[in-house]
Amino acid sequence: MEKKALLRKLNWFYSLEINQVALYQSQSREAGDPHLARALRKFAEIEQGHVENIRETIEKLGETPTLIGEVAGAITGKIAGRLTSLSSRERTLRFNIALEKKAIIHYKELIGQVDDPAVKDLLWNNMIDEELHTFWMLRKVAQRRRGLKRLRAKSQTKE
Ligand SMILES: [Fe+2]
Ligand SMILES: [Fe+2]
Numbered sequence: 001m002e003k004k005a006l007l008r009k010l011n012w013f014y015s016l017e018i019n020q021v022a023l024y025q026s027q028s029r030e031a032g033d034p035h036l037a038r039a040l041r042k043f044a045e046i047e048q049g050h051v052e053n054i055r056e057t058i059e060k061l062g063e064t065p066t067l068i069g070e071v072a073g074a075i076t077g078k079i080a081g082r083l084t085s086l087s088s089r090e091r092t093l094r095f096n097i098a099l100e101k102k103a104i105i106h107y108k109e110l111i112g113q114v115d116d117p118a119v120k121d122l123l124w125n126n127m128i129d130e131e132l133h134t135f136w137m138l139r140k141v142a143q144r145r146r147g148l149k150r151l152r153a154k155s156q157t158k159e
Helices: 003-030 034-060 070-081 088-113 117-158
Strands: none
Touching: 003 034, 003 088, 034 117, 088 117
16 A cells, blocks of 8 residues: 555544544543443543554654544544434434444555555554444444333333
8 A cells, every 4th residue: 555545544543543532532421320420531531542544644754643623523424314313312323333334444445455464454453442442332222112111011011
């Protein structure tokens, strides 16, 4: 892969990861559920690690990381439109899952194109973190759905 193309892609990830840090931090502050709040704070820390490891990689290639403004805006706009009918917590989680999945697709794609083994390792590691975030949040959505179903069943038997 050409160095210029790699740098363009790394800057794209750099921008996405910075946005994810901010997103998870603010969601964590607003989350009513303490378990979810702590998980989101933990995710923000992990995403911050990604910001730093991508920054280091860009710098090792002799460049300064640059923020691409429209990266997150373009992605988040597209995702948000599809979620309007859900409850706000589920909407937040589904939004995050969609964003993580987007990151995973792009990491996977770049892993297939990159030759440098150190860069490849870093991309694999970041991608697996994103997969873990995704699985955690998918599980949280499923638990919540089951909880709601139980509540509904209970209120029906009372009637
Ligand atoms: Fe990340
Ligand atoms: Fe993530």
